[in-house]
Amino acid sequence: MAKYKLKKNLGKKGIFMTFIAISIIATFMVISVPSDIVIKTNLQSVNTRISNINNYVEDLENVYLERSLYSSSIKTINSLIGYMEDMNEFLDSFEDSFEEVIIYGTINGDKIEDMIGGNTFINWTNKIKIPSEKALNVKTDFFVEEIEVYQDSPWHINVLANVSFNVTSETVSWHKNVIVITDISIEGFEDPYYSINTQGKYKKRINRSYINNEQLHSDRNQIRELIKHESYLHIESNTEKYFSPSFIMRFTNTSLGSACCGIESIVDPNELIEMDQMESYADYLFFNHTFQDKCNKLYNITEIQDDFPNIKFSYDHLIIYNFTREYQPPKAC
Amino acid sequence: MKKRLMLNRKGYFFLIDSVLAFGILVIGGFLIFSSYSNIPSKENPAFLSEDLMNFFAGSKIAEIDNNYTGLGGELWAEGKITEKDITLLQQIGIFFSNDEYDMAEKFIANITENIMPNQYLFEFRMENKLLYPRNPSKEHSDSKEKSEILIPSKKLVHGYLDKQSGDMFGPYYAEALVWQNTN
Numbered sequence: 001m002a003k004y005k006l007k008k009n010l011g012k013k014g015i016f017m018t019f020i021a022i023s024i025i026a027t028f029m030v031i032s033v034p035s036d037i038v039i040k041t042n043l044q045s046v047n048t049r050i051s052n053i054n055n056y057v058e059d060l061e062n063v064y065l066e067r068s069l070y071s072s073s074i075k076t077i078n079s080l081i082g083y084m085e086d087m088n089e090f091l092d093s094f095e096d097s098f099e100e101v102i103i104y105g106t107i108n109g110d111k112i113e114d115m116i117g118g119n120t121f122i123n124w125t126n127k128i129k130i131p132s133e134k135a136l137n138v139k140t141d142f143f144v145e146e147i148e149v150y151q152d153s154p155w156h157i158n159v160l161a162n163v164s165f166n167v168t169s170e171t172v173s174w175h176k177n178v179i180v181i182t183d184i185s186i187e188g189f190e191d192p193y194y195s196i197n198t199q200g201k202y203k204k205r206i207n208r209s210y211i212n213n214e215q216l217h218s219d220r221n222q223i224r225e226l227i228k229h230e231s232y233l234h235i236e237s238n239t240e241k242y243f244s245p246s247f248i249m250r251f252t253n254t255s256l257g258s259a260c261c262g263i264e265s266i267v268d269p270n271e272l273i274e275m276d277q278m279e280s281y282a283d284y285l286f287f288n289h290t291f292q293d294k295c296n297k298l299y300n301i302t303e304i305q306d307d308f309p310n311i312k313f314s315y316d317h318l319i320i321y322n323f324t325r326e327y328q329p330p331k332a333c
Numbered sequence: 334m335k336k337r338l339m340l341n342r343k344g345y346f347f348l349i350d351s352v353l354a355f356g357i358l359v360i361g362g363f364l365i366f367s368s369y370s371n372i373p374s375k376e377n378p379a380f381l382s383e384d385l386m387n388f389f390a391g392s393k394i395a396e397i398d399n400n401y402t403g404l405g406g407e408l409w410a411e412g413k414i415t416e417k418d419i420t421l422l423q424q425i426g427i428f429f430s431n432d433e434y435d436m437a438e439k440f441i442a443n444i445t446e447n448i449m450p451n452q453y454l455f456e457f458r459m460e461n462k463l464l465y466p467r468n469p470s471k472e473h474s475d476s477k478e479k480s481e482i483l484i485p486s487k488k489l490v491h492g493y494l495d496k497q498s499g500d501m502f503g504p505y506y507a508e509a510l511v512w513q514n515t516n
Contacts, residue, residue: 014346021354029361064491067501074499128504135487135506188497
């Protein structure tokens with residue numbers, strides 16, 4: 001009986017030891033790497049996916065929207081010029097017409113699809129929706145809240161868009177509100193002042209002159225170069241009477257001066273049907289007839305008449321182009 | 334005598350116990366290390382397709398030293414490449430936008446000539462159109478079919494065709510697919 005009890009005790013101890021060994025191994029297996037690998041792999045794929053979508057959101061915010069705004073702004077300005085030439089009339093408000101074209105592709109409610117050709121800002125924001133869905137499986141929605149156009153320098157137009165957008169994936173979503181600003185060089189655009197006022201007979205593109213005030217005052221021959229190359233000048237001055245209209249103001253036939261952004265060119269008499277007109281040949285004064293028939297306020301610039309006959313200036317422009325020193329042009333009458 | 338017999342039996346019991354524990358350890362270790370060994374072959378092609386796409390999207394024309402595609406190279410001299418500050422992916426996008434698919438294929442072949450390991454094959458698509466290789470060989474297609482892992486890397490591409498006129502191309506989605514050549 002005593003022998004049996006001893007045997008039984010030893011057997012129970014062995015089972016106990018075996019269970020402990022199995023439990024330790026099982027615990028080790030559960031805690032160890034396989035489960036960890038699954039989690040890590042899943043985390044890595046989620047991280048990569050979120051990182052890819054984040055890159056897409058950053059690209060939208062910093063590159064794509066600016067690029068789209070730039071492109072649609074150029075198309076809008078060209079469309080406005082084309083529309084004005086077709087109708088042969090100036091705009092009532094450049095800012096309102098610009099906003100209407102860049103968002104809706106219409107002017108005064110009329111579609112101008114042939115001019116803007118699917119290049120409105122809204123068109124471009126829509127164009128990225130399908131590729132982004134295919135590439136990243138995300139849904140993108142845009143809301144254009146406001147578009148502003150203005151000038152704060154003579155040779156550039158600034159366009160500002162207030163845009164909010166949502167990017168939604170199955171795991172995460174982004175909501176952003178961004179102010180997108182782009183600036184467009186006005187060089188190369190047609191000047192509506194010339195084309196509309198001459199019914200399309202005299203067209204001129206903006207060509208910036210890099211002559212500064214000092215050079216203009218030291219060398220009177222610069223004026224020949226300006227007319228020959230159809231160049232535009234920005235007159236730097238603190239005196240209001242020397243201000244000329246900005247590029248934007250030329251869409252509404254405004255002859256008021258702009259302190260920051262005024263530009264002017266000289267009308268080439270060789271391009272006119274009637275070469276000899278009693279006007280100041282500074283473009284904005286010429287087309288708005290500020291000095292029309294006021295021969296006592298005009299001076300003949302005889303010094304350059306071999307190349308450009310009949311050019312006349314008011315006294316303010318004699319000062320701008322340095323015709324008051326050494327050489328005094330004769331009065332027109 | 335009886336006591337000695339009992340002690341011998343005890344040793345036999347512990348011996349079986351340790352063999353059992355050792356067996357469990359071996360099986361556990363085998364399970365752990367076999368799950369490890371699957372991972373690298375699965376992730377290499379995925380990393381390569383990502384790397385290939387990042388190379389296309391992150392390198393500029395000006396940075397490539399290649400007689401055909403690089404600055405002053407054949408395509409540059411012919412006027413087919415005019416912008417040096419755009420990425421390789423954007424240049425492929427321009428070729429795609431102008432329907433110059435053969436040129437896109439040759440461009441991709443040239444720039445990837447020395448960067449793709451020999452044991453890997455790849456395809457490059459834009460808007461689902463196969464740009465590289467334009468006409469896959471049977472060996473290429475068979476290898477792709479046999480491949481167990483095909484993980485694509487996708488990116489969006491857009492840019493200017495002519496900045497002066499505001500003409501843009503895209504946005505297109507581009508896809509690179511890399512796999513191990515099993516042939």
